[in-house]
Amino acid sequence: MNSDSLALIFVAVYLFCLPIIGWLVKSKNNEIREYYLAGGSVGFLGLFFTLYATTYSGNTMLGFAGRAYRDGPVSLFAVLGMAAVIPVFMLFARELNELAKKKKFITIADFLRFRYQKAILVYTVNLLLIITLASYVLTNLKAAGLLLEVISDGQIPMVYGIFGLATVMAFYESMGGMRAVIWTDMLQGIMLLVGGLLVFFIVLFNLRDADVINDRISLYTTGWEALDNYQLTKGISLIFMFGIAIAIYPHALQRIFAAKDWFTLRKSFKWMCVMPLVTTLPIMLTAMAAVLILGDIQYLEGSESDRVIPILLQFLSQEFVFLKFILALFMAAALAAIMSTVDSALLSLGSMFTQDIVRPIYPKISDSRLANVGRLMTWILMFTMAALAVSLSNTIWSLIVLKLEIMLQVAPSIILGVMLKELKWQAVLSGVVVGVVSTLYLKFSPQISFNLMGIHAGIWGLLINLSSIFFIQLIFSRKIK
Numbered sequence: 001m002n003s004d005s006l007a008l009i010f011v012a013v014y015l016f017c018l019p020i021i022g023w024l025v026k027s028k029n030n031e032i033r034e035y036y037l038a039g040g041s042v043g044f045l046g047l048f049f050t051l052y053a054t055t056y057s058g059n060t061m062l063g064f065a066g067r068a069y070r071d072g073p074v075s076l077f078a079v080l081g082m083a084a085v086i087p088v089f090m091l092f093a094r095e096l097n098e099l100a101k102k103k104k105f106i107t108i109a110d111f112l113r114f115r116y117q118k119a120i121l122v123y124t125v126n127l128l129l130i131i132t133l134a135s136y137v138l139t140n141l142k143a144a145g146l147l148l149e150v151i152s153d154g155q156i157p158m159v160y161g162i163f164g165l166a167t168v169m170a171f172y173e174s175m176g177g178m179r180a181v182i183w184t185d186m187l188q189g190i191m192l193l194v195g196g197l198l199v200f201f202i203v204l205f206n207l208r209d210a211d212v213i214n215d216r217i218s219l220y221t222t223g224w225e226a227l228d229n230y231q232l233t234k235g236i237s238l239i240f241m242f243g244i245a246i247a248i249y250p251h252a253l254q255r256i257f258a259a260k261d262w263f264t265l266r267k268s269f270k271w272m273c274v275m276p277l278v279t280t281l282p283i284m285l286t287a288m289a290a291v292l293i294l295g296d297i298q299y300l301e302g303s304e305s306d307r308v309i310p311i312l313l314q315f316l317s318q319e320f321v322f323l324k325f326i327l328a329l330f331m332a333a334a335l336a337a338i339m340s341t342v343d344s345a346l347l348s349l350g351s352m353f354t355q356d357i358v359r360p361i362y363p364k365i366s367d368s369r370l371a372n373v374g375r376l377m378t379w380i381l382m383f384t385m386a387a388l389a390v391s392l393s394n395t396i397w398s399l400i401v402l403k404l405e406i407m408l409q410v411a412p413s414i415i416l417g418v419m420l421k422e423l424k425w426q427a428v429l430s431g432v433v434v435g436v437v438s439t440l441y442l443k444f445s446p447q448i449s450f451n452l453m454g455i456h457a458g459i460w461g462l463l464i465n466l467s468s469i470f471f472i473q474l475i476f477s478r479k480i481k
Helices: 003-024 032-040 044-055 058-083 085-103 108-116 119-151 158-207 210-217 229-246 250-258 262-272 275-294 302-319 321-361 367-390 396-419 425-444 457-480
Strands: none
Touching: 003 119, 003 158, 003 321, 032 158, 032 250, 032 321, 032 367, 044 158, 044 250, 044 262, 044 275, 044 321, 058 085, 058 119, 058 229, 058 275, 058 302, 058 321, 085 108, 085 229, 085 250, 085 262, 085 396, 108 119, 108 250, 108 321, 108 396, 119 158, 119 250, 119 302, 119 321, 119 367, 119 396, 119 425, 158 275, 158 302, 158 321, 158 367, 229 396, 229 457, 250 321, 275 302, 302 321, 321 367, 396 425, 396 457, 425 457
16 A cells, blocks of 8 residues: 555545544533634643644645755744744733733634724724635645545545535534634644654655765755845744734734633643744654655746645655555644644634624624524635635745734734733724735835845835834823823
């Protein structure tokens, strides 16, 4: 039996188990907070693994890997960027968790309504979060479809893979809500961690000679020798962008809401600190090693490079027969981890539509009926996102960067909103608007986009955003005096 057949068997067994998990953990409590936040009582083990499996998935396995394959060692700044997420969390997570418990928050819009009490700000921020969250779902659905296509050696086209996986995810998520997501995340997280490290060590064994590895990696046109001031600035910019933007992912913030208490949350964060070193770093090193192993056999360009890890695994399984079982298990685990991100993001997206759109329109609707609306919304959103994912032509990395640059402009409304009690809604709204407009202009203007000194357009947008907040806040503070 070849590795493709083994991987398909693992995938089939795993997909069969997911709906069963959703059914088994289905709660008799039909309240909306139970469905979307597991009642706000998630303990350490579940919280850690749902944070881990949600954060490290399709973007890491395919998007980050594709970028490392294309650009070489300079892409490793992404590892530091993932590590920077935890210090940013520590700035505001404790107070947000305690406030969510007291005020029964379900979505981040609940916090915004409580904090600023201004509808136009809530709608603006929520619209941006919905757009970026949808992009997040799209990149991961595309990653899942690509991976399943490679696992099946093309027998399952990407379009069929995407819609098939969407059906499974919609089923178990609509049955068990957040509890189903957490239980599947625990299994997926373990599989991803073990599988990623196994493949890294297998690749390292294949290369053997460290001097050869160093000599070959130096051939990258953007390798260590090309790490000039521009590349260094771009790398530092990437660290700040990752650290700030990922910390305010709606589904990440909902896990802050769902955590049992601050002690549980802090313990999970401590363990998350080491995850970039045992997940992101090995995956990116493996992708760079693919250039050495595959050599002239196959060179991947553009969005095709997002397939580098599964293609590398297929190649290795042909040369090392005894590794077929491990490689097949890893590819199935990678697919499962991608699904864990999609289901978490879809759950957050569904909560936004039900809690922030449906409930304001029908304020007297019961929690039970709203939860049922949420279940229906899960199916609608899942298949809408699947249809859009099929038509994506960009590289996963380019979509990741655009999404994070927009998320940066939302960050002050949440982080500063928690930390600064006197912050005015007018200042925050002006910052968000000018930040988004500036970011899009700087990124897509042909006259400017190539002359940003290596700093991402989103970072420039954030600086303009914060400057606007400062000046508007100063004006309103003087008026009050």
